[in-house]
Amino acid sequence: MRVFLALARHGSLSAAARALSINHATVARRVQSFERSLGERLVERRLDGYVLTPAGARLLGPANDMETAAANLSRQGKEHQPAGLVRVNAPPSLSQHFLASRLAELCRNYPGIDIDLATDFRTVSLERHEADIALRFGRPQDGDVLAKRLRPIAFGFYATAEYRRRIEAGADPAFVGFDESNAHLPEALWLSKHFGRKRLSFRTNGQSTQAAAAKAGAGIALLPHFIGQLDDELVICDLEPEPPARELWLVMRRPSRQSLHIKTVTDHIAFVFANESSFFEKKR
Structure with a gap:
């Protein structure tokens, strides 16, 4: 299940292998074995990488929930120590100039939390578990998600x-x-x-x-x-017209609010945007 999730998230054998610290042949074998045990094809190879079949897409949600449950079980006796991988997607410029260093501070304060920060103009799908948290410009149009307005970006x-x-x-x-x-x-x-x-x-x-x-x-x-x-x-x-600000939103899947490690990261992101407003304001 863990190998299937890695391939689904990264889209290639080599990227999944790097994420799991195993070789790509092992990734291929384990996914094929998993498919045989279920009697269904879960992934399909295309020129630009691997994509989920309809059966794989149906399995993605339960597989992600199993991964979260396993992480929660590993914290037994450490209820106040969040642990687990949190995948964050944010615009490239925002990640590079602001978010990356703030999330790195979070890893230092919570050694059990691992951050995967993806920078992409493409809007990722929370429903397909491509990310746990997404920062987006404009009010989100997803289905069953929680959305929090962070701030205007001028x-x-x-x-x-x-x-x-x-x-x-x-x-x-x-x-x-x-x-x-x-x-x-x-x-x-x-x-x-x-x-x-x-x-x-x-x-x-x-x-x-x-x-x-x-x-x-x-x-x-x-x-x-x-x-x-x-x-x-x-x-x-000073040119006219003056460019408009864009609203930045934090979005997460509704079930994710029950996961301590994801909630810890969302709270931290909301905190740094609320308390470092001068970083985004016109100064001169």
Whole structure:
């Protein structure tokens, strides 16, 4: 069951093997043995990795519950010591610049908790147990989940001081934005709607690299304040219209609130966002 869960979560034999500290041939053998014992195919191999069959998808929920129950049993006599793996999914820039270090502190304070932090623009499915906790922009539309609003994330236009002086002197601005594969993201769509006639001088897939391009003088980048204000060489550019803030939500499956280790992580995430609000506010 544990090997099946690893393959379902990671999508490849090699990634599942690394997660379990075994070799990929062992993963394949154990999953095949598990399938024979059940009399059903659970996974299907495709060009881009392994996906669950309908039977595998039905089994995923009970398998995850068994894993949680086993972790709870291992804590007998240690009721106040949360232990177990907690899988968190969050936007890449937020994970890199804020969340990773705060979750690392949690591991130090609770040695029994293991964190798997995945950074992906793709919205993961809590129902398919791709994550235990997800941080998302916008009110979640999932089914039976618990959702908590964490805070608004404000944005601004950032460039070098020299580039800002050129704009203030009347030069036509050029922008740094997302590449074509990420043109569907809300920030990319908003920039295209309001500044679509302006030149997009530099395209990349992440806000951290957009900040680096803006710092190098490529143009103006639309960035969350918590990224734009990290570098003293970037300054705010006052352009109209002002970009809107986006609401950040914490989402978890309703049954997960009974798991001490998952609840410990959700409480910690809510605490750091509530108590470090200055990190996300416009300062200059």
